[in-house]
Amino acid sequence: MAEKHWETIKVQFCDHAGCEVSLDGEFVYPAEFLPDQPARLVSQRCSRGLDCNQWNNMTCIWAGTNPVHDPFRQK
Numbered sequence: 001m002a003e004k005h006w007e008t009i010k011v012q013f014c015d016h017a018g019c020e021v022s023l024d025g026e027f028v029y030p031a032e033f034l035p036d037q038p039a040r041l042v043s044q045r046c047s048r049g050l051d052c053n054q055w056n057n058m059t060c061i062w063a064g065t066n067p068v069h070d071p072f073r074q075k
Contacts, residue, residue, distance in 0.1 A: 022047040
């Protein structure tokens with residue numbers, strides 16, 4: 001049976017939150033009888049996404065309030 005795990009993909013300082021935040025990904029690993037299959041990334045979330053969503057001003061794509069700003073995008 002496949003297994004799901006949340007793993008940290010990237011950690012960095014966020015200007016909006018004012019602290020270190022992590023981009024987490026939910027990975028699905030195949031069953032043991034399919035060992036050659038790579039893990040699949042099913043979803044992503046920010047560790048502070050829910051907190052930032054409750055602010056009055058727009059923050060970023062991970063809070064769901066500003067689809068244009070992605071702090072984890074490589075510059």
